[in-house]
Amino acid sequence: MIPRPDRGASYAGRVPASPTPRNARSQLAALAEVVASGRFAPQIAARFGPPVNDARAAAVLILFGVLDALPSDHHAHRTAVSRDLDVLLLARAVTLRSHPGQVAFPGGRVDPDDDGPVGAALREAREETGLDPAGVEVLGSLGTIPLSFSRHAVTPVLGWWREPSAVHAVDHAESAEVFRAPVADLLNPANRGTTVIRRDGQEWRGPGFLVRHATGEHLVWGFTGTLLDGLFDLLGWTEPWDAARELPLEP
Numbered sequence: 441m442i443p444r445p446d447r448g449a450s451y452a453g454r455v456p457a458s459p460t461p462r463n464a465r466s467q468l469a470a471l472a473e474v475v476a477s478g479r480f481a482p483q484i485a486a487r488f489g490p491p492v493n494d495a496r497a498a499a500v501l502i503l504f505g506v507l508d509a510l511p512s513d514h515h516a517h518r519t520a521v522s523r524d525l526d527v528l529l530l531a532r533a534v535t536l537r538s539h540p541g542q543v544a545f546p547g548g549r550v551d552p553d554d555d556g557p558v559g560a561a562l563r564e565a566r567e568e569t570g571l572d573p574a575g576v577e578v579l580g581s582l583g584t585i586p587l588s589f590s591r592h593a594v595t596p597v598l599g600w601w602r603e604p605s606a607v608h609a610v611d612h613a614e615s616a617e618v619f620r621a622p623v624a625d626l627l628n629p630a631n632r633g634t635t636v637i638r639r640d641g642q643e644w645r646g647p648g649f650l651v652r653h654a655t656g657e658h659l660v661w662g663f664t665g666t667l668l669d670g671l672f673d674l675l676g677w678t679e680p681w682d683a684a685r686e687l688p689l690e691p
Contacts, residue, residue: 460522461623461677465579465600468504471674472580472598484596484670485585488663492586495593499557500547501565502671503528503576505601507620511575517602522624527668528607529651530568531616531658543651543660545596545667546571557581557595569618570610575603582671587663596667621651623677626660626668632681635661635689648687659687 461467475484507526509516516524532542546565554560558581562573582596609615625631626649635648647669649660660668672678 461525461675462519462521464504464520464525464623465517467675468598468600469579471671472582475582476580484582484667484674487666487670488585489588490586492588492591492593495586495591497550497557497560497595498548498592499550499561499564499595499597500545500667501528501561501576501597501599502545502582502667503565503571503599503601504623505604505620507622509604511603522627523622525623526620527623527626528565528569528571528601528618529621529658529660529664530609530618533612533614533616542662542664543658544664547594549592550595558597561595561597561599568610568615569607570605571607572603572605575601575605577602582667585663585667594663617655619651619653619655621653621660625651627672627677627679629679629681633685633687634683635659635665635687637689647683650687659689661687661689 504525504527506513506516506520506524509524528546529543530546532544546568547561548564548568550557550560551563554563558578562576562578565571565576566573577600579598579600582598585594585596587594607618607620609618631650631652633648633650634645637644646661647665649665649668651658651660669678
């Protein structure tokens with residue numbers, strides 16, 4: 441079972457929060473700052489399990505922006521409200537051996553030539569989605585998260601899409617599609633629930649998000665769903681949702 445903090449815990453007094461993510465960039469930057477101080481990183485990592493020995497370094501880019509805003513629309517970028525705010529996601533190709541078809545953040549392993557996790561996250565995002573890294577403002581990272589099942593130590597890099605660029609699935613052997621998911625839809629309690637894996641007498645439960653867009657519906661779960669859930673909790677954006685509602689996983 442994925443460890444979870446007390447649902448009644450409030451983080452709103454520590455990070456500037458709003459029921460709808462107004463001034464979202466400022467809130468995200470504030471979160472990155474307090475995580476850098478070491479105050480919140482353990483709370484995020486605790487949702488995934490104990491440290492992993494000999495783990496391979498990896499990074500993902502959690503990129504927020506203003507949906508369909510022009511790069512010159514500075515007012516919208518300063519005052520993003522829930523219907524305008526989005527996050528960049530991709531659906532992995534169903535032919536992949538690892539996590540086929542799952543929704544994920546752009547990212548991958550840290551290469552020796554990368555400028556650390558930040559460089560790896562931006563490089564992978566460019567290679568997978570075609571975005572222009574020059575338009576991304578890096579706000580900070582959320583510490584390192586151990587993933588025992590894949591033996592990776594993943595650093596989530598938090599970014600703000602200062603100048604959005606066109607994105608698409610660059611390599612269909614890796615990604616089936618790339619899309620920008622409205623944060624309001626992710627926070628909507630009607631789109632939230634719990635995914636359950638029951639195997640060999642054991643049970644693993646984790647948060648899930650339904651994402652609907654022009655080409656269909658996706659279920660965001662696993663590492664990506666748990667990370668979004670923790671991030672929204674820390675930001676104070678989470679709306680009450682029914683954790684008893686089970687979202688079926690594809691067979």
